[in-house]
Amino acid sequence: MSDIGQGSIWTRPEKAERSGPGRRPGYSRAQITEAAIRIADAEGIDAATMRRIAQELGTGAMSLYRYVPKRDDLVDLMVDAVLGEVELPERPSGDWRADLSLVAHQTRAAGLRHPWQVTLARRPTLGPHSLRIYDFALRALDGFGLHIDEMTSLCGMVGDYVASAVRDEIGWLDQARRTGMDRRRWMGEYVGPYVRQVVESGRYPMFNRTIREGRLAHLPPDARFQYGLDRVLNGIAAALPDGASIEDR
Amino acid sequence: MSDIGQGSIWTRPEKAERSGPGRRPGYSRAQITEAAIRIADAEGIDAATMRRIAQELGTGAMSLYRYVPKRDDLVDLMVDAVLGEVELPERPSGDWRADLSLVAHQTRAAGLRHPWQVTLARRPTLGPHSLRIYDFALRALDGFGLHIDEMTSLCGMVGDYVASAVRDEIGWLDQARRTGMDRRRWMGEYVGPYVRQVVESGRYPMFNRTIREGRLAHLPPDARFQYGLDRVLNGIAAALPDGASIEDR
DNA sequence: AGCCATTCGAGTACGATGTACGCAAGACGG
């Protein structure tokens, strides 16, 4: 039996409780993942090194490899664990707009609690919690006579929006921490001067209008998120048969 | 004059041609960026190390730091250089749907030529080419009486879709290369068994329908991209005043 | 009770990375 390419982390579940000889495991994937997330939340994903995680658990770095094949796999576990915080009812309510809103807000909240999460654009993730959320969203659009392909496309729009909105919201925050500045200082000496320079160049008329006329950037984050989400949901509403919903403006 | 936090790479333009004492630079940002992209295209972004890039140029690693403050900044330059391949006319045609389609297809094409590009979900990028494309897209939606905030939201949907679609399309390809398998083998022993396992678990009914009834996954990539893009554009059409366009199905 | 197959814990070690530092080589103005 070869050891290369044993499959993704999801096809290699944690060894089950066994009854045989050998020392008992002292840790678990969940425990390791939890420690890694704690570190990443506090100091950024780059700080969550194997050594640092092991230290957090009071063990040696190499011990972790008894539970996780590679660090990349651990990151997959971390991402899915974050999505595990998304709380959804057993089944959609029947009000598709409310249901997709719930998914969006919950996912956003989880993302904001773990800012490192959205900075990872890796392979499409297929962890159990990711699937759970995806399935809920799809069920919210079920029953309108749409083809499954159309439903996946529409749900994708919501997911894409949330990821992108949270990324913008986190914004430079993660990047600022990496260089050790706080948000205000970062905006002041990093982003600010550049934006001013871009505006004054006059090369990007619409960008300038965004800066001058746009109110979105000055709204509180919640309202800003809601605004964009409503645009997306309105777009979805247009794909549903008439009468399936009332458009929101 | 402190050296910390001199601002982003965009506020630190390449030193201009000067007339004074001192040796003349032997390289340029463009040259370095180009070499880095060449390597990343062929062997993945992780292979584009400072040493490797320098080697490609026949110089030493530390020489690069005369042109680029940090590797992260070089990556920013690489991303924007890729977006420089997006070819757009001077001004939008007046047919918003065709214009946004053009942006989407051009951006996708650039992304596919440089698969590493979409795997980077960093800070919101504000490089010159990024701004150029964004501005073009916004202008395509100008003149319909929409508020600038609505226009940015709608354009964001297109951008988000393209990024996400290309990421899916690249899919595991980049990940597969990292482990040294080809695409077929990767699907066969990595993704395949897991998907089968998920389907058989029966826990995700809609995911199962996607696998069983969905035709999207079996379409040629171009058609698949177009399908999703049409969903997004239909959503945008719904936000425009009546008569601005004919819905496409 | 004692042995043994097996599994876990973790120290040591290796190759690779980003980059700080320092100095020699080159290029212009005087």
Next chain:
DNA sequence: CCGTCTTGCGTACATCGTACTCGAATGGCT
């Protein structure tokens, strides 16, 4: 030609992921 400033780049260091290795722990067998 010399002083001054810039570039080229070798050396060095901290840190990373992780392969290898072996002692410690454990439960089933005789």
